[in-house]
Every structure is written in structure tokens, then in C-alpha cells.
Amino acid sequence: MSFLTIDNVIKQFGNLQVVKGVSIEAEKGEFIVFVGPSGCGKSTLLRMIAGLEETSEGTISIDGEDLTHADPADRHVAMVFQSYALFPHMSVYDNIAFGMQINKVPKAEIKARVLEAARILQIEALLERKPRQLSGGQRQRVAIGRAIVRKPKIFLFDEPLSNLDAELRTQMRVEIAKLHQEIGATMIYVTHDQVEAMTLADRIVVLRGGLVEQVGSPAELYDRPANLFVAGFIGSPRMTFLPGRIEAAGDAEIRVSSSAFARPQTIPGPFAHLPDVNSTVTLGLRPESFRIDATDPVLTATVEITEHLGGSTIVHARTSDGNSLVMATSGRAELCPGDALPLACIGAPHVFDAQGLSLAATRR
Incomplete structure (x- = not known):
């Protein structure tokens, strides 16, 4: 039996259905990331797990116990929000300890839990400071520490890094990954940033419009996207899409x-399904699928913009038939806007049928 089971969950606000029959399972100790564009229902789903939103239909079970209609305090979960929500007049120690103090946990146990959380998060030297004396990353660590001392069965993170600058987001991603390795707890993490999803998750749940588009490991979603939406959403820079037509199918x-x-x-099988000959399809190629090849190019594009990132270069170009193309190459490519870009393809492109489904993957 799975540690967390979400079975056909629906959330309705009046006539508006924002979560439309979602079913997900997570094993104990797994790091699951909900990812998708704004309004896809990922935060609502997380809040239903926490008990902060009532479930309209379906069931939510944790560790074999049906908690669909249980109070938040009885769900054995701890939530870390985008907002740190720290008490400004309290020290870091008291902010972390506050929930335990309210529940009359013995002082010795409170101290032991706070010091252990501080050790894990490397904030021992900050325990006497007030929140105003902390950086954004330090405040987020305190908020996570407040969750750790509750010893929950599941940690819930609702876009916890959105308020941080780019450097701090990268640093905190590493810290959260280390935290998961050290304590081994089940973690559910919501983000709209697919880079966070790819770097943190054991498995990713891609949501759109209140429905699950695909569930899989980061590698599975990157290498075998189930449909055009997942293919375009997962991966940075995004996949290039080109129009195509089936000439022969077997x-x-x-x-x-x-x-x-x-x-x-020519694209080798096996295939989940085959389209009709002469039907229209979409070809998808990752940025690293292109290489410059003047001797035997498969296609030619015109350079529009180059982004030099130090060890690599991102090239934005336009194909001869007017479609945009993105290529990633190592080193510093000496290219200028207007240059002709002869390209070969490494490996076979992804193929999506007229309904946007991959020929090589079934929808989940």
C-alpha cells in the first residue's frame, strides 16, 4: 500500500471545478513535485492534502488512514509556505519552538528538537536572532525548521523559494535536497519552475487545467514526454516543434x-500507436539534438539571437519554412544574427500525432 494515496480527488468552488479527478500515489520517503502553469490546481491539491481546503469528492489517505475530512492538526503533515510567516518579535529559537510550546511539550524535548533542526539546517548560530536580522534564505530555513520539529509524516512545500533571488533559489534547492537525504521523509513540493522540479524530484506530477498530464521521473518526462504539453513544459530551453507529415508507417x-x-x-519503433499515412504530425527536438554540420545538413536555419552562458551557447534561429528553433551547443559559438546555420540531428525526433499525443508513449 502506498504511503500517500490521492484517489479521484475533485475540488469545486461553486460551479468552477479546479481539480478534476486527480489520482496520485507516493511511497514513503519519496520526493514528489507538482508542477504546472499558474491556475493548474497544484497549490489547491497541496492544500487539500494539508486539510486547508475541503475535498469535494474523492479520498486522501496517509499511511493507510483515510484523512479526507480530518482536521489539519490530525493529518501528521507540516507545511512550508511561500511566505515565511515568522513572528517578528520572537527569536529564531522561539519561532521554531512556538508550536511545541503551545502544545505543552516538555522544555527538555523542545530544546532537543530545536537544536537538532538547527543542526540539520546549519542555523545554530542564528537561534538568538530576530527575523529582521536574517536574510531571505535564513528565514526560509527557520520556516523549514518549524516544520521539522513537528516530526510530520509528510512535508508539504508550497512554492517556498519564489520570494528568493536567483542565487538564493539555487542554494536553497541544494539545501532542500540535502534535507531530504538526511531525514528521509516523504515530501510533496509545489512549483511552477520546471528547473526546480527536474533537480529535486524523485517523480514529477505534471498538471494542467486540474488534470494530471503525466507522472514520471525527471528523466522519463524529459526523454519520453507523453504529449506536446509535457514536451514543451519540461526542459529549458524548451523543445523545438516542427510540422510534419507521415509518408510511411509500420x-x-x-x-x-x-x-x-x-x-x-526515418524514426525507429516501437510505437504506442500509429497515425495514418499522410496525416499531419509534430516533430519535437531538444536543444541538444542539433549540431552544426556544413557537410551534410538536414536543415538550415537563420540565426536570430545567441545567448553566451560561458561554458555553453544557446542559439535562437528560424528555419527556412519560418518556424523558430532553439539549439544548445558547448563552448562559445561564433555566430551572428543573419548567419546561415547548417544543422544535423543527433538521434530521432519525438513525434506527436494530430491530438498532441506522443507516438512512443501512452498518456498517464
Whole structure:
């Protein structure tokens, strides 16, 4: 039995249904990330797990216990919000200890739990400070420490890094990953940032419009996206999409032509399903799937913008048939706007049918 089971959960606000029958399972100790665009229902789903939003239909179970209608205090979860919500007049120690003090936990146990949380988060030297004396990253550590001392069965994170600058976000991502390794607790993390999802998750749940588009490891979602939405949402820079047409289709391979390509592409199977010959498809290629090749190019594009990132270069270009293309290359590519860019493809492109479903992956 899974440690966390969300079974056909629906959330309705009046006539508006924002979560539309979501079913997810998480094992004990797993790090699950809910990711998706704004308004997809990820934070609402997290708040239903916490008991902060009532579930309209379906069930939520934790460690074999149905907690669908239980009070938040009885769910054995701890939530870390985007807002730190620290008491400004209290020290770091008292902010972390406050919940235990209210519940009349013995002082010796309070002290032991606070010091252990401070050790894990490396904030021992900050325990006597007030929140105004802390940086944003330090305040977030205090908020996480307040969750740790509750010893919950599940940690819930609701976009906890959104208020931090880019450098601090990167640092805190590493700290949260270390925290998960050290305490081994089940963690559910909500973000709209797919980079956070890719770097933190054991498994990612991609949501759109209140529905689950795909569930899988970061590698599975990157290498085998179930549909066009997942393919475009997961990966930075995003996947290039080009129009195509099926010239021949069989179980072993298909042949696809495109106005962007100099010649048809043969793509090996197996396939989850096959489209009809002459039907339209979309070809998807990751930025690292292109390489500059003047001797035998598959397609030619015109450079529009180059982004030099030190050890790599991102090239934004436009194909001969007017579609945008993004290529990533190591080192510093000496390219200027207007340059012709002869390209070969490394590996076969992804192929999506007219409904946007991958030919090589089933929708989950």
C-alpha cells in the first residue's frame, strides 16, 4: 500500500471545478513535485492534502488512514509556505519552538528538537536572532525548521523559494535536497519552475487545467514526454516543434517529411500507436539534438539571437519554412544574427500525432 494515496480527488468552488479527478500515489520517503502553469490546481491539491481546503469528492489517505475530512492538526503533515510567516518579535529559537510550546511539550524535548533542526539546517548560530536580522534564505530555513520539529509524516512545500533571488533559489534547492537525504521523509513540493522540479524530484506530477498530464521521473518526462504539453513544459530551453507529415508507417519504423527538413526522417519503433499515412504530425527536438554540420545538413536555419552562458551557447534561429528553433551547443559559438546555420540531428525526433499525443508513449 502506498504511503500517500490521492484517489479521484475533485475540488469545486461553486460551479468552477479546479481539480478534476486527480489520482496520485507516493511511497514513503519519496520526493514528489507538482508542477504546472499558474491556475493548474497544484497549490489547491497541496492544500487539500494539508486539510486547508475541503475535498469535494474523492479520498486522501496517509499511511493507510483515510484523512479526507480530518482536521489539519490530525493529518501528521507540516507545511512550508511561500511566505515565511515568522513572528517578528520572537527569536529564531522561539519561532521554531512556538508550536511545541503551545502544545505543552516538555522544555527538555523542545530544546532537543530545536537544536537538532538547527543542526540539520546549519542555523545554530542564528537561534538568538530576530527575523529582521536574517536574510531571505535564513528565514526560509527557520520556516523549514518549524516544520521539522513537528516530526510530520509528510512535508508539504508550497512554492517556498519564489520570494528568493536567483542565487538564493539555487542554494536553497541544494539545501532542500540535502534535507531530504538526511531525514528521509516523504515530501510533496509545489512549483511552477520546471528547473526546480527536474533537480529535486524523485517523480514529477505534471498538471494542467486540474488534470494530471503525466507522472514520471525527471528523466522519463524529459526523454519520453507523453504529449506536446509535457514536451514543451519540461526542459529549458524548451523543445523545438516542427510540422510534419507521415509518408510511411509500420511497427518497426515510420518515415516523416517536414517543410523544414531537406529530406524525410526515418524514426525507429516501437510505437504506442500509429497515425495514418499522410496525416499531419509534430516533430519535437531538444536543444541538444542539433549540431552544426556544413557537410551534410538536414536543415538550415537563420540565426536570430545567441545567448553566451560561458561554458555553453544557446542559439535562437528560424528555419527556412519560418518556424523558430532553439539549439544548445558547448563552448562559445561564433555566430551572428543573419548567419546561415547548417544543422544535423543527433538521434530521432519525438513525434506527436494530430491530438498532441506522443507516438512512443501512452498518456498517464
